Amino acid sequence: MSVSPNLDKSPSATPDTPLSLEGRGAGGEGGSASNSPPLLPQGERGFFDWMSTIQTRVEAALDRHLPDASSIPHRLHEAMRYAALGGGKRVRPLLVFAAGELTGAAPEKLDLVAAAVELIHAYSLAHDDLPCMDDDVLRRGRPTCHVEYDEATALLVGDSLQTLAFELLANPALGDPARQVEMIALLARASGSRGMAGGQAIDLAAVGKPLTQPELELMHACKTGALIRAAVLLGALAGAPLTAEQNRSLDRFARRAGLLFQVVDDILDCTASTATLGKTAGKDEAAAKPTYVTLLGLAAARAYAAELRGETFAALSELGELGELGELGKPAARLGQLADFICHRQF
Numbered sequence: 001m002s003v004s005p006n007l008d009k010s011p012s013a014t015p016d017t018p019l020s021l022e023g024r025g026a027g028g029e030g031g032s033a034s035n036s037p038p039l040l041p042q043g044e045r046g047f048f049d050w051m052s053t054i055q056t057r058v059e060a061a062l063d064r065h066l067p068d069a070s071s072i073p074h075r076l077h078e079a080m081r082y083a084a085l086g087g088g089k090r091v092r093p094l095l096v097f098a099a100g101e102l103t104g105a106a107p108e109k110l111d112l113v114a115a116a117v118e119l120i121h122a123y124s125l126a127h128d129d130l131p132c133m134d135d136d137v138l139r140r141g142r143p144t145c146h147v148e149y150d151e152a153t154a155l156l157v158g159d160s161l162q163t164l165a166f167e168l169l170a171n172p173a174l175g176d177p178a179r180q181v182e183m184i185a186l187l188a189r190a191s192g193s194r195g196m197a198g199g200q201a202i203d204l205a206a207v208g209k210p211l212t213q214p215e216l217e218l219m220h221a222c223k224t225g226a227l228i229r230a231a232v233l234l235g236a237l238a239g240a241p242l243t244a245e246q247n248r249s250l251d252r253f254a255r256r257a258g259l260l261f262q263v264v265d266d267i268l269d270c271t272a273s274t275a276t277l278g279k280t281a282g283k284d285e286a287a288a289k290p291t292y293v294t295l296l297g298l299a300a301a302r303a304y305a306a307e308l309r310g311e312t313f314a315a316l317s318e319l320g321e322l323g324e325l326g327e328l329g330k331p332a333a334r335l336g337q338l339a340d341f342i343c344h345r346q347f
Contacts, residue, residue: 061111087140096235098334103239123161190230199223225258253315260308266291312339
């Protein structure tokens with residue numbers, strides 16, 4: 001049994017027939033990573049309806065678990081809500097829910113896990129945008145947290161969002177305490193010096209310096225890929241256990257999806273507008289940061305994105321072969337559709 005994102009009567013997909021967002025062409029300046037026909041026929045909204053439903057659900061979960069702005073300290077709580085609510089693609093929570101579908105996880109558990117992962121992501125953005133880091137003034141189409149408030153508040157916002165994420169994973173509603181410890185350890189590793197924070201340190205040290213492709217991939221496996229990988233694995237951990245073989249295939253998918261996300265980010269940074277991205281376009285080139293586009297060139301970076309997309313589908317196909325009676329087929333298809341979304345997004 002092979003796995004393809006064949007949901008809601010969509011045509012079967014292979015690595016050569018990717019998803020194009022709402023029929024928008026891919027490829028040109030401001031386009032996505034490759035030129036491909038849409039996977040979903042015009043008017044077929046199944047995947048996008050699912051995505052919108054999960055995004056709305058995650059927004060509601062974040063709203064529930066973030067402190068109310070009326071509670072003391074008011075300014076900090078208001079800034080935490082500003083940083084975490086009201087914007088973003090929510091790719092990591094979408095991956096949590098897609099992987100949770102794979103293992104039959106209860107949606108209420110996935111709410112907690114997805115919110116925890118998104119809080120870590122929001123904390124990282126608040127810190128990354130600071131003048132001492134990436135020094136950016138625009139995020140999700142709005143002033144960055146330190147611009148809207150101040151640098152000290154943005155620092156405390158990041159600290160507070162991070163700790164709240166682990167508080168959510170410690171919630172008794174997640175059930176099995178041993179599984180919760182595993183989840184907390186996984187998110188901690190993905191966020192720390194051997195994950196996201198370490199990747200940012202490598203990124204800062206690499207400004208103005210050429211990196212080889214293996215060096216660039218190591219940096220982004222930490223900075224971007226670690227949290228994307230954690231999102232997939234945490235979502236799966238919220239449900240029924242997978243076999244060791246299934247876990248290896250899912251991990252392979254998650255690692256390649258994380259790298260794919262970054263390659264596409266690098267492409268969009270030099271091809272899309274600030275208005276489309278909701279953040280400052282061309283920032284990496286202006287800051288002399290190593291990217292896949294500066295290393296490989298635009299055409300080769302797009303080809304590499306297509307290659308990585310194919311590798312995510314290969315991992316899902318392998319995952320499907322390991323399932324019994326096809327029970328993994330349809331849920332795994334959501335992960336395939338998300339790989340397409342990551343590859344062909346235009347923002």
